Amino acid sequence: MSSPVHYVTVSIPADEIIGYLWADDTTVDLIHRSASSSDAYEAGAEWYRKAQDARERGLAPLGVLTLLSREPGAGPVTGATGVDAVKDLARTVTPEDDRRLLDQLDRDNAAAWRELGDAYDALTDEDRTITWGGGRTSARGVTHVPFPRYSEPLKRVVRALSGVGAVTPEHRWADNPLPEPAPDGRLSPADAVRAATTIVRGEHFSDGTIAQAVGNGLLHAVVTALRAWYAEQRATAPGVCRFCGGSPAAHVAFHAHRGLVVFFGSRRTDGPMCLTCGLAVYRAYTTHTLCMGWWSPLSLFVFAPLTLVRNLLAVRTVKRLPAPGPGTLGPRYDPGVPVHRRPRAYVALVPALWVLFMVVTGLTGLTGGA
Numbered sequence: 001m002s003s004p005v006h007y008v009t010v011s012i013p014a015d016e017i018i019g020y021l022w023a024d025d026t027t028v029d030l031i032h033r034s035a036s037s038s039d040a041y042e043a044g045a046e047w048y049r050k051a052q053d054a055r056e057r058g059l060a061p062l063g064v065l066t067l068l069s070r071e072p073g074a075g076p077v078t079g080a081t082g083v084d085a086v087k088d089l090a091r092t093v094t095p096e097d098d099r100r101l102l103d104q105l106d107r108d109n110a111a112a113w114r115e116l117g118d119a120y121d122a123l124t125d126e127d128r129t130i131t132w133g134g135g136r137t138s139a140r141g142v143t144h145v146p147f148p149r150y151s152e153p154l155k156r157v158v159r160a161l162s163g164v165g166a167v168t169p170e171h172r173w174a175d176n177p178l179p180e181p182a183p184d185g186r187l188s189p190a191d192a193v194r195a196a197t198t199i200v201r202g203e204h205f206s207d208g209t210i211a212q213a214v215g216n217g218l219l220h221a222v223v224t225a226l227r228a229w230y231a232e233q234r235a236t237a238p239g240v241c242r243f244c245g246g247s248p249a250a251h252v253a254f255h256a257h258r259g260l261v262v263f264f265g266s267r268r269t270d271g272p273m274c275l276t277c278g279l280a281v282y283r284a285y286t287t288h289t290l291c292m293g294w295w296s297p298l299s300l301f302v303f304a305p306l307t308l309v310r311n312l313l314a315v316r317t318v319k320r321l322p323a324p325g326p327g328t329l330g331p332r333y334d335p336g337v338p339v340h341r342r343p344r345a346y347v348a349l350v351p352a353l354w355v356l357f358m359v360v361t362g363l364t365g366l367t368g369g370a
């Protein structure tokens, strides 16, 4: 029969739970919260030392808890059903833990994010088929330990993960389980950081960790989640153009409508845009709508005119911006020539003339009948 277990929750001033000091009849120990920050982890060592000091002075385990529970940052002495229950508590992951990991990502390093995307897109099936070297015994009887042979393009992806900050000491990978993607294959951005850290750091301790992540799709889930996170950051970052990274930029939305009877649909592009990129999107979408937007009854009378008016209103916002400073996300869109100098725009004359014709014949029909 095991002895009763009690614990005290210990926290750092920033309100983060470090872990749990627990005691039974014979032992006092600290269980770190596995998702805690490195600051909290270090502060835990201090609590552990205090507990051991008190124990050495001859205090009984429960007495140590009672003593330390009076210190700032400690909670009351609480009963638990066993050590496993305290360990369960220590596995708690808070939204604040997620946020701290996302803070490790270098959202301002556009070049590093572009490199991650480029490096991953450049992977071939050959890069994903990992062969192993070693494993043979030489003439002198020395057996070489098997090791995975990673291709240069795959190593480039691994470097790029570090480049964006996804491999971080803030995640103590050895103390935490490897995140698993949801049934649809997705990972949360914070879990992508956890998995990236475990995959890359883990490889140094156990050969083949990267190979396994390539094989079971975890690496794919990691890169996909990180890229989606960055795209979202970029689309919502105020004042920076989502296309070229230049500023100033204004948040606008442009629409293109295609009103063919069969191919019916519209496209929307929104986010902060600079003068140059905004003008480019405006001209392309408006020309497309003028050319393709009319060819169904609803489109002719509702969607095409609505789209054109919305674009006109949006481009007024963009045109009020000064010319953007240098971009950081790569080349800018070329705005090209104004809409009225694009021949495709004049396709719009056909429905316009047709409507005019119907109106005129309708009117003359009316007068003729009178």
Ligand SMILES: [Zn+2]
Binding pocket: 241, 242, 243, 244, 245, 246, 273, 274, 275, 276, 277, 278, 324, 327, 332
């Ligand atoms: Zn731009």
